[in-house]
Amino acid sequence: MVIMMATVNNPESNSLADWLNTLSHKRIRFLRLLSQIFFFVVLNGAFLGLARMPFPAPVHIPPGSPYAIVWGGFSAIQFILSSGQFPFFALGIFFISGAISGRIFCGWACPVGFWQDTLDTVGSWVRIPKWKVSRRTDEGFKEIPATIAIVAFIFSSWIGISRLKGDIVADNFITRMAWDALDPAGTLFVGWFYAIFWNVVPGDSGFFSNLGSDLNIFILNSIILVIVSILSLKVPRLYCRYLCPTGALLGYCSKSSLIAVKRNPLNCVDGCRECEKACPMDVPITEFGLEGISDTACIACGQCIDKCPEAMSFGIRI
Amino acid sequence: MKLQERLFFYTMILLGITFLLLGSALEELNILETVDKARNTNLGAWRDFLTTWVHTMNPPSTP
Numbered sequence: 001m002v003i004m005m006a007t008v009n010n011p012e013s014n015s016l017a018d019w020l021n022t023l024s025h026k027r028i029r030f031l032r033l034l035s036q037i038f039f040f041v042v043l044n045g046a047f048l049g050l051a052r053m054p055f056p057a058p059v060h061i062p063p064g065s066p067y068a069i070v071w072g073g074f075s076a077i078q079f080i081l082s083s084g085q086f087p088f089f090a091l092g093i094f095f096i097s098g099a100i101s102g103r104i105f106c107g108w109a110c111p112v113g114f115w116q117d118t119l120d121t122v123g124s125w126v127r128i129p130k131w132k133v134s135r136r137t138d139e140g141f142k143e144i145p146a147t148i149a150i151v152a153f154i155f156s157s158w159i160g161i162s163r164l165k166g167d168i169v170a171d172n173f174i175t176r177m178a179w180d181a182l183d184p185a186g187t188l189f190v191g192w193f194y195a196i197f198w199n200v201v202p203g204d205s206g207f208f209s210n211l212g213s214d215l216n217i218f219i220l221n222s223i224i225l226v227i228v229s230i231l232s233l234k235v236p237r238l239y240c241r242y243l244c245p246t247g248a249l250l251g252y253c254s255k256s257s258l259i260a261v262k263r264n265p266l267n268c269v270d271g272c273r274e275c276e277k278a279c280p281m282d283v284p285i286t287e288f289g290l291e292g293i294s295d296t297a298c299i300a301c302g303q304c305i306d307k308c309p310e311a312m313s314f315g316i317r318i
Numbered sequence: 319m320k321l322q323e324r325l326f327f328y329t330m331i332l333l334g335i336t337f338l339l340l341g342s343a344l345e346e347l348n349i350l351e352t353v354d355k356a357r358n359t360n361l362g363a364w365r366d367f368l369t370t371w372v373h374t375m376n377p378p379s380t381p
Binding site: 052053054055056071076079080083085087088089090091092093094095096098099100253255256257258291294317 | 320323324326327330331333334335336337338339340341342344346347348349350351353354
């Protein structure tokens with residue numbers, strides 16, 4: 001009680017700066033949480049009355065998300081390609097945002113990234129031990145998102161060319177946005193949302209009509225979602241690291257991004273590697289220095305800066 | 319920033335601007351807008367659109 005009184009009566013300790021200081025090493029984490037909540041609400045802002053825009057954003061928003069006000073960039077690319085047009089505008093968005101801000105949208109704005117971070121936090125709360133993925137395995141699995149992106153790109157192009165030639169092509173999720181029809185994030189944000197809140201299940205509505213029994217596909221998707229979610233409790237950002245084609249595309253464009261996380265080797269303690277242990281994307285941070293981290297997996301989340309503000313910082317590369 | 323990185327950065331910016339202009343000129347976003355018009359801000363309309371869209375391809379087995 002005495003301590004509480006002392007705290008309340010001391011104007012110094014009630015200042016915003018002091019409050020931020022009390023957050024100490026979790027300061028960036030807290031700001032990022034605020035940013036993720038803000039973007040989650042705004043990007044799904046149709047329930048607030050915000051108008052839907054035909055704009056491809058450089059984040060992953062499953063296309064059927066009922067309240068989404070923008071298009072997920074990769075979904076837009078697939079949709080435009082499968083309509084028989086090259087997605088210049090959508091790719092341009094990726095090039096510009098990747099070159100300027102790197103994968104900062106993945107870390108600070110993406111709703112699916114927010115879902116992954118939430119699972120990671122829940123896993124820590126219930127003290128689920130984390131798995132350390134070996135560097136070799138990680139390098140292999142990191143190729144999956146780019147492979148998904150390339151396959152989806154080729155498939156959508158083939159569908160688009162078939163449409164231009166006048167061939168009859170079914171018009172459904174598979175032929176329009178093939179990856180999104182199988183995407184576990186889509187199952188969570190769309191399939192389960194429809195089932196729980198609107199009592200519409202794919203078996204009734206005809207989702208995935210080209211793949212045989214809709215309900216079976218929905219069940220299969222749900223199983224994949226549960227597996228990915230459980231694994232995400234043990235491996236932080238599992239979806240972003242090993243499944244997300246949006247992140248792969250943005251990562252490729254962000255190799256020399258203007259905004260980057262930098263490491264000052266002079267302030268580093270040999271063999272400490274606390275920054276690498278804190279990194280949810282398992283980036284080999286100590287391989288980089290003042291020139292900035294140019295690993296395509298870096299989402300500029302700032303966990304490393306929280307852990308070691310002496311050596312790590314946000315910076316501009318030029 | 320090394321020369322190679324600098325080149326990559328400027329290539330990305332130039333490509334990005336060119337692609338944005340090309341996409342605008344070709345009215346590429348109209349494709350997305352046709353879908354968006356159906357859903358707009360009206361949630362019911364979007365739900366109806368989505369279910370109608372798939373119903374026309376494959377009528378539901380249950381009413």
